[in-house]
Amino acid sequence: MTAALQLDQVVKHFPGPRRGTRVHAVNDVSFSVAPGETVALVGESGSGKTTLGRLALQLERVTSGRVLLEGRDITQLSQSALRALRPHMQMVFQDPWATLNPRMRIRSVLEEPLKLHTTLSAPERLARIVGMAERVHLGGSLLDRFPAQLSGGQLQRVALARALMTQPRLVVLDEPTSSLDLSVRAEILELLAELRAQSQVSYLFITHDLGTVRLIADRIVVLYLGAIVESGPTALIFNHARHPYTRALFSAQLSTDVRERRERVVLQGEIPSPVDLPRGCSFAGRCPAADDRCRAERPALVTESAVQIACFKPGVALAAR
Template identity: 45%
Template sequence: MTGPLLELDGVRKHYPVHEGLILRRQVGAVRAVDGVSLSIAAGETLAVVGESGCGKSTLARLALRLIAPSAGTIRFDGRDVTHDGRAALKPLRRQMQVIFQDPFASLNPRMSVEEILAEPMLVHGLGDAASRAARVRELLDLVGLARYHADRFPHEFSGGQRQRIGIARALALKPRLIVCDEPVSALDVSIQAQVVNLLKDLQAEFGLAYLFISHGLAVVRHMADRVAVMYLGEVVETAPVGALYAAPRHPYTQALLAAAPVPDPARRPARPALGGDVPSPMKPPAGCRFHTRCIVAQARCREEAPALRTLGPGHAAACHFAETVPAFTRLGAGERHARLQARLALYERKRAAMTATTAA
């Protein structure tokens, strides 16, 4: 295959909001995903990061065609699956699987591990009882669980073991793409490392493509080949993982990285943490959606929405001033404190000016 395995082109998902009990009428729409274009190649990991409510999980459900887009096109292996119905999508389900965030809630407590792992094969009518049992044993070996675990139930396992069961279930049908929706956020740090390493080993062995949804920027740095940063339903920056962490060009990306914990606080990036609240996805701000929280926003940002522009090989950002945004650097404690105070003062002046304009 020469083209992308999964391709999303201008995908939108708007949820209508109604009022009235009898004469219901639409009064708006929640713009959960608003014009996202992304692609994933076979064997690649694309991470999607952003704050809660930015549309990451909705994007994952769109990629899996668990929900239909309001607009845009979704292609898998070159085939347009945007408008496919349930029957047409069933063969596609074997190629696209998901690992859920909560390893306990995603497993049926009334089913044994063997039943959980065999269920996808039963749904798709694959093999007989003996071949399914052999496949279950193979899956347990792949994820580092003992074969005698097949007779146990989810409540008998630790969180990390339950997530390994979820990974085994996702592998049962030999998919080509796996959507990992916050797969390690509910686990302890030491267990996170084990699960991430397992995912990378499985990817190397089977050539899997991952759409990796995460809040954990440290996990993303270890796991991803490319990163897409989402804010309020839009992608604001995409880049290879090394370029994004070395020189992020969107102020939102810089603020996210500044908020991530670092081993040495004196080497924290010279950027203030995000201020203010995320605007409502029903009424996103005009112009750049991030301008209400951006410390470098100017008048143009409030009036004109920036396009996602190419800045370098594989690197694009949706910011009018991406080329001139101050570089993301790591400083000594004294210099970092001075710059931080200066930028916080600038932010406060801009916020006061916007408040005065709104009051007038």
């Protein structure tokens, strides 16, 4: 089966703060998203999650590597050719308010992508708008309101509806629930699952909230300093994480279930600068188990059963506090 999205050895550099330097934002990243699958990108701020999401849709151009949408390499396409593909790949941003025109009624917000990307007649557009509003549980009366008259949860539903209006096959969601309270967050996650079941859309879900990941993702990709350190099925990564960074990241996540509480692994040191990456493993300077080999060599991402991991000492015991 052809992947909905495939990234193949993707690299992205940005100009550095000084002449002749560059920021290594994404470093040799490869993964795929199957049709109807949800893959979560997790990691600390600055790990490259949002940049990868933008690269997946070619909102940013890659420095090298390939991005394939349903088997088609989109990295070499012209802007006009990319525009023709926009209906099939959409993005939902963290702050829906920032992406909505405050002077447009919600009905017009939802109609805009249909005018741009389809040949539907006015009655057909209206029918799709009403149908989509029902699917995302937006009352019909809200269609005549302006964004400022809606709550945060309602605005996020509008953002989802707008992204789905053109029936895309891939949606990148960048922290779509981070600004919402817990009850509204749960509603949005249920809605995402419902919409995926209805349309078999694929999600690339960007978040730092591991509780959300556990609820929605089929697979997890853990990023550190622009590179994958571990990836695999959600249950396996949560229950048997083997990379020291993944284990430290998960240990910081509080759980209400006593059986799942982990001893906190406290990392020492600072995250290296993406302008001046270390020679060996990028995590070696903070890893409690690092040795001379870790500091001298960069571990390759290898597959062990259903999990990929980049570590010379996977599963080694870590000091906890």
